[in-house]
Amino acid sequence: MFVSTAYAQTAAPAAGGDMIVQFLPLILIFVVFYFLLIRPQQKKMKEHKAMLSAIRRGDRVVTGGGIIGVVTKVGADDEVSVEIAENVRVRCLRSTINLVLAKTEPANGKPGDTAAPEEAKTEDAPAAGGVLGKLLGRK
CATH class of the missing domain: 2.30.30 (SH3 type barrels.)
Structure with missing residues (x-):
C-alpha cells in the first residue's frame, strides 16, 4: 500500500520556562531602549525645564x-x-x-551693599586653590 499508518502524538506539556525564553528577547530590547533612548531624553527634558524656570x-x-x-x-x-x-x-x-x-549674576545682599564676595570669607575657609592647592603648597 501507498499510504502508511499515521499515529497521533500527544501535545507537549506547556512549560513556564518556555514562555520566559520566548519573551526574553523582547524584554532585553525594551531594557536597551530604556537605557539608550528613554532615560537620556527624560533627563534632558528635566534639565530644560529647570533651565526655563531659572530664567x-x-x-x-x-x-x-x-x-x-x-x-x-x-x-x-x-x-x-x-x-x-x-x-x-x-x-x-x-x-x-x-x-x-x-x-546674570545674582545680587549679593542688599542693593546698596558694595562688599566684594571675597571679603565675606571667614578665616578658616580654604583658599582659592582649595584642598588641591594646599596639597601642592599654594596659599
Whole structure:
C-alpha cells in the first residue's frame, strides 16, 4: 500500500520556562531602549525645564526661531519679554526658549551693599586653590 499508518502524538506539556525564553528577547530590547533612548531624553527634558524656570532678567537667550536676545521682563505666567535689538522687544512664551547663553549674576545682599564676595570669607575657609592647592603648597 501507498499510504502508511499515521499515529497521533500527544501535545507537549506547556512549560513556564518556555514562555520566559520566548519573551526574553523582547524584554532585553525594551531594557536597551530604556537605557539608550528613554532615560537620556527624560533627563534632558528635566534639565530644560529647570533651565526655563531659572530664567531671570538680563539673561541672554536663544528662542526656538533662532533669535538671540536679552530677557528684559519675566512675567508671572508663561510670558517673557526679550530685547532682540536696541528698543526692539518681543514677547514670547517661556517654553519657546531653547538655550540660555549667559546667566546674570545674582545680587549679593542688599542693593546698596558694595562688599566684594571675597571679603565675606571667614578665616578658616580654604583658599582659592582649595584642598588641591594646599596639597601642592599654594596659599
